Amino acid sequence: xxxxxxxxxxxxxxxxxxxxxxxxxxxxxxxxxxxxxxxxxxxxxxxxxxxxxxxxxxxxxxxxxxxxxxxxxxxxxxxxxxxxxxxxxxxxxxxxxxxxxxxxxxxxxxxxxxxxxxxxxxxxxxxxxxxxxxxxxxxxxxxxxxxxxxxxxxxxxxxxxxxxxxxxxxxxxxxxxxxxxxxxxxxxxxxxxxxxxxxxxxxxxxxxxxxxxxxxxxxxxxxxxxxxxxxxxxxxxxxxxxxxxxxxxxxxxxxxxxxxxxxxxxxxxxxxxxxxxxxxxxxxxxxxxxxxxxxxxxxxxxxxxxxxxxxxxxxxxxxxxxxxxxxxxxxxxxxxxxxxxxxxxxxxxxxxxxxxxxxxxxxxxxxxxxxxxxxxxxxxxxxxxxxxxxxxxxxxxxxxxxxxxxxxxxxxxxxxxx
Numbered sequence: 319x320x321x322x323x324x325x326x327x328x329x330x331x332x333x334x335x336x337x338x339x340x341x342x343x344x345x346x347x348x349x350x351x352x353x354x355x356x357x358x359x360x361x362x363x364x365x366x367x368x369x370x371x372x373x374x375x376x377x378x379x380x381x382x383x384x385x386x387x388x389x390x391x392x393x394x395x396x397x398x399x400x401x402x403x404x405x406x407x408x409x410x411x412x413x414x415x416x417x418x419x420x421x422x423x424x425x426x427x428x429x430x431x432x433x434x435x436x437x438x439x440x441x442x443x444x445x446x447x448x449x450x451x452x453x454x455x456x457x458x459x460x461x462x463x464x465x466x467x468x469x470x471x472x473x474x475x476x477x478x479x480x481x482x483x484x485x486x487x488x489x490x491x492x493x494x495x496x497x498x499x500x501x502x503x504x505x506x507x508x509x510x511x512x513x514x515x516x517x518x519x520x521x522x523x524x525x526x527x528x529x530x531x532x533x534x535x536x537x538x539x540x541x542x543x544x545x546x547x548x549x550x551x552x553x554x555x556x557x558x559x560x561x562x563x564x565x566x567x568x569x570x571x572x573x574x575x576x577x578x579x580x581x582x583x584x585x586x587x588x589x590x591x592x593x594x595x596x597x598x599x600x601x602x603x604x605x606x607x608x609x610x611x612x613x614x615x616x617x618x619x620x621x622x623x624x625x626x627x628x629x630x631x632x633x634x635x636x637x638x639x640x641x642x643x644x645x646x647x648x649x650x651x652x653x654x655x656x657x658x659x660x661x662x663x664x665x666x667x668x669x670x671x672x673x674x675x676x677x678x679x680x681x682x683x684x685x686x687x688x689x690x691x692x693x694x695x696x697x698x699x700x701x702x703x704x705x706x707x708x709x710x711x712x713x714x715x716x717x718x719x720x721x722x723x724x725x726x727x728x729x730x731x732x733x734x735x736x
Contacts, residue, residue, distance in 0.1 A: 385462035385560050386434045390484070392477045393418060393440030395469040396502045396544070401425065401437055403544045404553055404590055410544040429587050430594070430675040430708065433462070433560070443480065445487045458488055462560045463496045470504045470515050470541075478519060482526040489532055497537045498556050499523070505543035512541050547591075547607045554592045567595035567707065574680070574700045575599065578693045581665065583680040585704070586613050588671070609667065609679040616669055616677075670697055672704050 389397040399413035405427060423437040436457075438444075444452050458464075466481045468474045481499070488495055501519060504512045520539055527535050540552035558564055571583045575597045582605045584593040591610045637644060666682040678701060686693065 384432045384434050384460065386436060386460050387556065388436050388438065388457070388461055388464045389467065390438045390464065391440060391467035392469065392472075392480070395440060395467040395472075395477065397437050397440070397467050398423070399544055400467065400500070400502070400542075400549060401435055404549060404592070405435060413544065427590070429589050430673075431560070433557070445483060454491070458492050458495065461492070461495055463498050463556050464488070465498045465500060465556065467500045467502050468519065470501050470507060470512070474515075474519065478522050482523060485523070485527065485535060485537065486530055486532070489535060495536070496556070496559055497535070498552070499537060499539045500542045500549075500552060501539060502542050504541045504548075505545045516541060547603070547610055550591050550610065551603070551606060553590070554594070557587075557592055557594055561594060563707075564595060567704075568598060570700055570703055570707075571595060571597040572599075574696060578680070578689075578696050579683050579686065581605070581681045581683055582609075583678065584609050585672075586610070586677045586679055587675060588613055588617050588677050589675065594676075605681055609681065612667060612669060613677055613679060668693075668697070670701055672701050676704065676708075678704070 389401060391397055396413075398416050398419050399410070401423075402408040402413060402416065403410055405425060419437055419439045421439060422442075425435045425437070427433040427435060444454070444457065464484070466477075466484070468477050468481075481497075485497055488497075499519065501512075501516055504515075507515070516539055523537060527533075527537075538555070540548075540555065542549045542552045561567070567585065571585065574580065575583050580597075582599060582602060583597050584606065585595040586593050586609070591613055593606065593609075665684060666686050667679065668682065669677055669679045671677040678697065680697075682693070
């Protein structure tokens with residue numbers, strides 16, 4: 319990196335998550351302690367009004383209508399590790415100390431959209447255990463996607479058989495559910511062996527579904543690992559299917575790339591490093607990794623230098639000579655904006671945070687600094703369009719409608735009724 323500049327506004331990105339639930343054990347592992355510490359730190363950063371409004375994820379009334387991601391699979395397949403790394407920023411090396419999941423863990427994602435993550439214990443068989451009865455509609459009725467995790471380094475035949483049985487059951491009543499198969503723990507395998515496992519799993523599932531008369535089931539396959547960016551890319555694909563009018567987002571980013579001659583543009587969720595949209599150019603894993611790490615650096619920088627209190631004296635000093643204008647007019651983005659140049663390819667990368675949850679990251683071509691005023695103007699327009707997009711697509715609160723007044727109730731009121 320030959321040069322870098324960064325500026326953090328007065329606002330700090332809100333990174334708050336509900337704490338994971340763990341079974342009562344005598345010895346608390348270091349990973350559990352670390353998760354609790356991260357949660358408490360994030361909770362302290364939240365303003366008071368936001369803390370009071372955090373929903374209780376244990377009640378069904380408050381979560382009605384919220385998209386849900388179900389993490390299912392065999393025991394020790396890596397479900398809890400995936401949830402901790404992606405949604406709680408737990409270092410992958412510390413997932414070795416996580417306890418095995420003993421009951422359903424419900425977690426709420428504090429992000430640009432309300433999403434719940436339910437982690438199912440591997441020993442629970444929803445459809446096959448006659449001793450346990452589940453409310454199937456309560457589990458699958460509001461689901462956005464079913465994520466089935468398969469351990470690629472273990473015997474996966476039983477897991478594939480359970481997955482087939484689950485798909486056959488939900489296809490009868492919930493055919494709209496997307497089934498995302500994470501072929502997990504592939505970091506220690508060769509590229510050829512990864513593809514062989516993915517091909518074998520795909521054939522076994524598709525053949526079983528075809529034998530049962532189910533064609534073109536919404537089943538997708540991903541090779542994942544918590545030790546690289548593949549797990550974040552897989553979750554990006556899952557979340558994108560839950561976003562209404564995703565094509566309009568992609569069209570906005572594509573037009574921005576054509577106008578400003580960007581090589582690639584991503585719209586990131588800063589809390590999870592999941593990109594919710596990108597332009598129409600072919601995806602490049604290396605570009606995503608660079609932009610994802612860049613988001614981490616800028617957000618960490620903002621949390622350190624953007625959260626200290628500003629006094630009125632400090633504000634007055636910045637608004638006097640030589641600027642002579644209000645501070646709001648001097649800052650292009652009140653959250654965070656940054657730029658840097660890669661030394662190897664001389665490609666500038668710029669970041670503009672849309673709000674406390676979303677950030678636009680773009681990889682520019684060499685020599686783009688000569689047109690920065692025009693680029694900043696175009697980016698401002700796109701950021702405004704993105705803000706309006708999410709305001710429009712955000713679910714509106716349904717106001718209660720008063721019941722009609724019976725005809726007899728109008729008597730004696732002194733008013734005529736039509």
